[in-house]
Amino acid sequence: MSTVTVNDGNIVNRAGRGKKIAVYGALILFSLMYVFPFFIQIATSFKTDADATTNPLNLIPQPVTMAALKRLADTDYPLWFQNSVTVTILVTIGRVFFCSLAGYALARLKFRGRDGVFTALLAVMAVPGIVLLIPKFLVLNYIGLYDTYPALFVPLLVDAAGVFIMKQFFETISPSMEEAARIDGAGTFRTFWSIVLPMARPALITLTILSFQGSWNELGHFVIAVSDPNLYTLTRGVGQLTSGGLGSGNQFPISMASALIMTIPTALIFIIFQRYFTQGANAGADKG
Template structure:
């Protein structure tokens, strides 16, 4: 009887390994292509309404009504923007939003960082209770607080004023929460030398710890700017005078028919497009620095 013996030569082994590698590479490329296609579809669904908004803002009223989702206007015109800036209260709305947003953003960055530092570093009675209440406030829908907020503003005599628009927004529970968590990630050793030199608590916070919290500060700045710029419900219950109308209230009034009867979409979408620009510019300018914790690390 003859016995057949098959052995794998180095060439056969190499061909087998190459085949496995090709199959794995093909599978990986196929999976990535499907992933990128899915991401592209999601991005298109998300971006398309914004593109339609920009295109419609440069249409005539008749073109917008006849071709509402067309991406290319029949005739490019800036009539909606001219009417918005020259024949409406839009500049007043824009000014009010800029004033309120800048003051609220600066106030939130300062007060949120101080409160976060106090909750993370200082030991005082009721500290844990305060933090628990802070987290509880974050879980409460803001619409529930509108009536109490209105009553407090009226009682303090600051209704229909810049103070009433700004003061209740100067501190934010989520901002305090973010700052507290970031300060806790900074080693206490960075403050020991200042304590030896008898530096005060505020001096340590301001000169040593706060500069290390730059990533968290950038995050708080962007979130505060976006939140106050897009705020609507608070301004509804805190103001009544047309002279104090912000962009959110003004654009909402446009959508409900002010300045444009019927379906005159270009002026409405032009207002929405201008309103979007400041937040978009701020986000794209600082997006790489949002919570980049490596900037706050301690070098040994």
């Protein structure tokens, strides 16, 4: 801008300023829309029921109270939290391991039937998840897994989209290291485990995050897999809280607190691995 003539510079500057004001104005508006609900949620978690009902917009609780959190601790909430953590860890480990194994085989290993397996994978990915609720229940019921702990995580251990992401990734890395390892006499699994996987770190982190997010936020599968309240995860338990007794009264602080606590792990992971979240979203886009 400094090199243009004074006259032109003025025009550019004026247009630029107008644009900047418009952009910042829109930004502030949208930021409020996106951040304010979370602020209200946090504030309400520390309010009394009466305060939450009469002052829904106040961001400062009067008085500040831990009552909602304490009452939440007396419900099954801690158990649900524990179940969610266990299931999420198992699913994430399973998905990262199995999806990279299969993705590697589909990308690199030459075996009869590979194309057929890949075609089947693509077909599976085209099945919308929501129509699988009844089918999954039927099979869990049939093999006697319904309403057991394994029902919560075993069906989620492999994710077709995850295999696809890993396959795509393995195809982008050069095979020279593997060939060297092979010539040195390393077996297929050894090559995969100690040569290929370390190179796949970014894809593995992306897959870890997608798996965490997928299983922590999953609702449908947990609804159809179990009915025993002791096997509820957070989404199932909390979803029941509102449709059950809590929704009828004005007990908003406890409902906000239950939502808040289940959001904290997501927020932490999101902040730490933000960069990879972005990649994950776009990796998901590729499959479409």
